[in-house]
Amino acid sequence: MRTASRSILASLVLALVCAPAFAGGKDLEATPQGKAYRTLLKTVETGDYEGYKKAMVAEAGKMIDEQTKEMGMTPQKAMEFLKAMAPSDIKLTDLKVEGKKATLSATGKSDGETNWGTVELHEENGAWKVGKQSWTNKK
Numbered sequence: 001m002r003t004a005s006r007s008i009l010a011s012l013v014l015a016l017v018c019a020p021a022f023a024g025g026k027d028l029e030a031t032p033q034g035k036a037y038r039t040l041l042k043t044v045e046t047g048d049y050e051g052y053k054k055a056m057v058a059e060a061g062k063m064i065d066e067q068t069k070e071m072g073m074t075p076q077k078a079m080e081f082l083k084a085m086a087p088s089d090i091k092l093t094d095l096k097v098e099g100k101k102a103t104l105s106a107t108g109k110s111d112g113e114t115n116w117g118t119v120e121l122h123e124e125n126g127a128w129k130v131g132k133q134s135w136t137n138k139k
Helices: 002-022 032-046 049-055 058-070 075-085
Strands: 088-098 101-110 113-124 127-136
Touching: 032 049, 032 075, 032 088, 032 101, 032 113, 032 127, 049 058, 049 075, 058 075, 058 127, 101 127
Parallel strands: none
Antiparallel strands: 088 101, 101 113, 113 127
16 A cells, blocks of 8 residues: 555656646746747847857758858848748747657747747757747648
């Protein structure tokens, strides 16, 4: 009986400790993936082109340079463009982690309309980086 009680108690404690990692809202902000995405958003907000590239997976950083050049933009203009296109009021709603890959789900506003986003992240050299993100106004 004592062993059964201890097992149940241990299971409850484990469930309470792990629950924030699987819950939506603020708890997702504390995950390495949530922090990595918020870092990327901050670079857009502040116009930090080099920081933006560092927050992305290595392959994406190279593509950003190529696209900026092809579009005839300066890094500053590229960041202004990204800022104008980014949804506002972003809330992280779900996280799925599979090894070194993760997918964040989020909601945000664009032109006053709710948008739903999917953010792919990858772990590179021990740090989580954003791979790509997509947003739509259809659920």
